[in-house]
Amino acid sequence: MSRAEPVFAAARVEKAFGTLRAVDGLSMAVEGGEIYGLVGPSGSGKTTLLRMLCGLTAPSGGEARLLGSAMPRERRKVEERFGYMPQERAVYRDLSVAENLLFFGQVYGMSRRRIAARTAELLAMMKLEDRRGQRADRLSGGEKQRLSLACTLVHEADALLLDEPTIGLDPALRAEFWDYFRDLSSRGRTLLVSTHYLHEADRCRRVGLMQRGRLVAEGTPAALRTLAGEHAGHPVGDMEDVFLVLTRSEGDAR
Amino acid sequence: MKLQRIAAITERVLRQLAHDRRVLAFMLLIPAAAMILFGYSFSGDIRDVKVAVIDEDRTDLTASLLDSLTADEALLVRVVPSGEDPERLLLEEGYQGVIRFPAKFTSLYYAHFAMGVATSAQGRIDLTLDESDPQIAAAIQKSLADALMDLGEGGPVDVQIQDLYGVEVRFIDSFAPAIMGLVVAMISTVLTLLSIVREKVDGTFARVWVSPVRRAEFILGYVLAFGLVALAQSLVVLGIGGLVFHIVINGSVFWAFLCVILFAVGSVGLGTLLSAVAQTESQAIVSFPLVMLPSVLLSGMMWPVQAIPAVLRPLSYLVPLTYSNRVLRAVMVKGLAPWQEPVGFAGVLAFVVLTIAAATLVLRQQSRRSD
Ligand SMILES: Nc1ncnc2c1ncn2[C@@H]1O[C@H](COP(=O)(O)OP(=O)(O)OP(=O)(O)O)[C@@H](O)[C@H]1O
Numbered sequence A: 001m002s003r004a005e006p007v008f009a010a011a012r013v014e015k016a017f018g019t020l021r022a023v024d025g026l027s028m029a030v031e032g033g034e035i036y037g038l039v040g041p042s043g044s045g046k047t048t049l050l051r052m053l054c055g056l057t058a059p060s061g062g063e064a065r066l067l068g069s070a071m072p073r074e075r076r077k078v079e080e081r082f083g084y085m086p087q088e089r090a091v092y093r094d095l096s097v098a099e100n101l102l103f104f105g106q107v108y109g110m111s112r113r114r115i116a117a118r119t120a121e122l123l124a125m126m127k128l129e130d131r132r133g134q135r136a137d138r139l140s141g142g143e144k145q146r147l148s149l150a151c152t153l154v155h156e157a158d159a160l161l162l163d164e165p166t167i168g169l170d171p172a173l174r175a176e177f178w179d180y181f182r183d184l185s186s187r188g189r190t191l192l193v194s195t196h197y198l199h200e201a202d203r204c205r206r207v208g209l210m211q212r213g214r215l216v217a218e219g220t221p222a223a224l225r226t227l228a229g230e231h232a233g234h235p236v237g238d239m240e241d242v243f244l245v246l247t248r249s250e251g252d253a254r
Numbered sequence B: 001m002k003l004q005r006i007a008a009i010t011e012r013v014l015r016q017l018a019h020d021r022r023v024l025a026f027m028l029l030i031p032a033a034a035m036i037l038f039g040y041s042f043s044g045d046i047r048d049v050k051v052a053v054i055d056e057d058r059t060d061l062t063a064s065l066l067d068s069l070t071a072d073e074a075l076l077v078r079v080v081p082s083g084e085d086p087e088r089l090l091l092e093e094g095y096q097g098v099i100r101f102p103a104k105f106t107s108l109y110y111a112h113f114a115m116g117v118a119t120s121a122q123g124r125i126d127l128t129l130d131e132s133d134p135q136i137a138a139a140i141q142k143s144l145a146d147a148l149m150d151l152g153e154g155g156p157v158d159v160q161i162q163d164l165y166g167v168e169v170r171f172i173d174s175f176a177p178a179i180m181g182l183v184v185a186m187i188s189t190v191l192t193l194l195s196i197v198r199e200k201v202d203g204t205f206a207r208v209w210v211s212p213v214r215r216a217e218f219i220l221g222y223v224l225a226f227g228l229v230a231l232a233q234s235l236v237v238l239g240i241g242g243l244v245f246h247i248v249i250n251g252s253v254f255w256a257f258l259c260v261i262l263f264a265v266g267s268v269g270l271g272t273l274l275s276a277v278a279q280t281e282s283q284a285i286v287s288f289p290l291v292m293l294p295s296v297l298l299s300g301m302m303w304p305v306q307a308i309p310a311v312l313r314p315l316s317y318l319v320p321l322t323y324s325n326r327v328l329r330a331v332m333v334k335g336l337a338p339w340q341e342p343v344g345f346a347g348v349l350a351f352v353v354l355t356i357a358a359a360t361l362v363l364r365q366q367s368r369r370s371d
């Protein structure tokens, strides 16, 4: 990968389900080491975009690239280098916490020993040490969510696509998750994180605001505040208000 | 293709099974219950049993016996040249019984009448039977007895029965192979189906799909896991068969297990195929009788395929268990090698190849579809 190559890139990417354009000619690029926040109302196409970027579904137009490879065509080239956390808490409900991690480690070719070390690390981080042997379907919602994130992180990928990783978590835990994301990014990982919690956008380096399959605004949180202030004619401080202003003005433009 | 990833899938599936104690219990209880509950004879009208007649006497009497046999709907009679070896006819030509009228049968038969009851002279008929399906063997004996009754005089005829395998085969002996096939097919198909549907519902399928796991590795992982399960279940069936019913196994247990495992592989393929149709767990569960009923009713498990009405009989050749029954009975009761029952063996192999190939294709399509 050349230095200039973005980690995640979409070029006029489209996805149509029948007549519905879930993603509608969207272009974006996320550079190495960035945390990019994808925000937008429910049904705006965040999940669909992430699924195209990791090769789970083929775009109906345009191009989705991950670490320089066109997805899903060239996904074999990069399959070991990215991790995807689906929006559903995708873990094996009839396996224990440790067994879930063991499986996802093995699938990425890790040795049992390395998996064991990594499991200890992740369980400590996710505060799941005393849940180690518990079946996933007996975990609380938040615990399951943490296990789901741990499963995505087990193979230490460079590029991470996280679909609403903090949904359903209490505020303290959400803050911890974000501290951890910042830590990952400071160690050179690239994160594309979708979220419903607009306040979380402040923790991202850049934010893309999606509406009806399009990117209606993009930039650093500060830049978005300025933009919203211009639209509203008065300073807008709160992120929730920033997005209300920006989505409304986009609606007017149509 | 990487062995480690296949092993990872296998280990995961086995762990999942091990965690669910009830599923585990069912897996072992079902073969036991099936063996005990179905251990009774079911019988329909048997038709078209292939029987060879060797007429070394060629008299009016044997001709009229032959007519009676031919008229009997239970039998499909073919006259073969004298000098044919009955055992060869049974093992290689697919006949299920050979009736031989020895030379002098007629003269001995009438001699008895001429000399009165004081003589020990009486006609003798040699009957060689394939006893691997006792119901069929009994049907042939009954038809022969009926034909002798038709002669009217009802003179004593000594029917010398030779069992092909030297031992008397009971219904339960030929039932064990069918139970093994049925249970293995049922469990492998249903658990594969449920497991894959559950992966889709829960979203773990998406995780596996973005990982380096290949389609073939995924399927092979399941195949290995359920191959092992099939082995355990076969042991239960044979264990109960041996301890409770004292079944007799004439053939090689090795070949039997090999065939059962092959059949399990095909069943995993079938389960994967069905997972493309069933999108939810309830759909998966209700599709279950659809697969099982034909197997139980049409495979020759409860009653011989010959007892199935001619209209439905072609259907029984679409049921995989029909072939598994043939090859497993050949191996376990007749003591043959699998390829000596070519139709059954080829049927099982075709089942494996077709379902696994189709399953690989189906997994591909699912991955291309959005969900
Ligand atoms: N497989 C599919 N078939 C048909 N329509 C689909 C499919 N997947 C998504 N959609 C539709 O595409 C649109 C975008 O869905 P998507 O899941 O990407 O939204 P989202 O932004 O992730 O929403 P949320 O925040 O609620 O998760 C929705 O209207 C959805 O109904």
Ligand SMILES: [Mg+2]
Pocket (backbone or CB within 6 Å): A046, A047, A048, A087, A163
């Ligand atoms: Mg979503």
